[in-house]
Amino acid sequence: MVTRPAPPLRYSIADDLRARIITGRLKPDERLPSEAQLAAQYRVSTPTLRNALAVLQGEGLIEKVHGKGNFVRRRLHQVTYVGGGHMAIDRDAARSTLRVTVRMTKMRARGGLASLLKVPLHSPLSELLCVGYEGDSPHSLIRFYIPRDLTPVNVRAEMPCWASVEATLAEARPALADTHEEVAARLPTRSEAAALRISTALAILTISRVSTDITGRVAEAAHLVLPGDRASALFTTHRMTPERPARR
Structure with missing residues (x-):
């Protein structure tokens, strides 16, 4: 039996945050906890946490506002x-x-x-x-x-x-x-x-x-x-x- 390797942590973290956004636990325009707080919550390094956030940024689910933090992006019209x-x-x-x-x-x-x-x-x-x-x-x-x-x-x-x-x-x-x-x-x-x-x-x-x-x-x-x-x-x-x- 072939055991598949676990996906990189950044994808697991992104999956969890994505689910929280889609289900409404994290609402549009809501500020996410700081990167240090999220890294501690998921027990990962800050670079790994930032890679997870980059996945969600690429999907248009969150945006990073310089000097303010990461926010859940309100769905923008086409x-x-x-x-x-x-x-x-x-x-x-x-x-x-x-x-x-x-x-x-x-x-x-x-x-x-x-x-x-x-x-x-x-x-x-x-x-x-x-x-x-x-x-x-x-x-x-x-x-x-x-x-x-x-x-x-x-x-x-x-x-x-x-x-x-x-x-x-x-x-x-x-x-x-x-x-x-x-x-x-x-x-x-x-x-x-x-x-x-x-x-x-x-x-x-x-x-x-x-x-x-x-x-x-x-x-x-x-x-x-x-x-x-x-x-x-x-x-x-x-x-x-x-x-x-x-x-x-």
């Missing part, structure tokens, strides 16, 4: 990217809980950015770092890179939704004519994981977008990051059907 910079969230989401924070920084075009925006090196640009939130939990991240003269003057530090961000950007530029989008899946960088409060082991959906206005000028480049546990992309193609000749 975010759907529908192309052209537009994002939709589940219809049953409470609209009052949605918001986008915006931080604008002045910078100069270097290397890849200069090539992407088709501007000379050191041209003045603006970077808009936008983080979408549902309640207090981040669900999406976008960095916009815009020629300085196309930067809107009325950028607010917080907006109610992504549509407000797009409308604000549109006020300062000619109408867009073409948008090229590239979609990929990968693991997040440490800074992306920290901004979205996710594990570095959770896959993300990334969309790189370059938009050209009706004059042929690149009006903006954008980089979108969406956590894989709550995001999808939907693209619809409208095809023209040839007209049939009229019957005589």
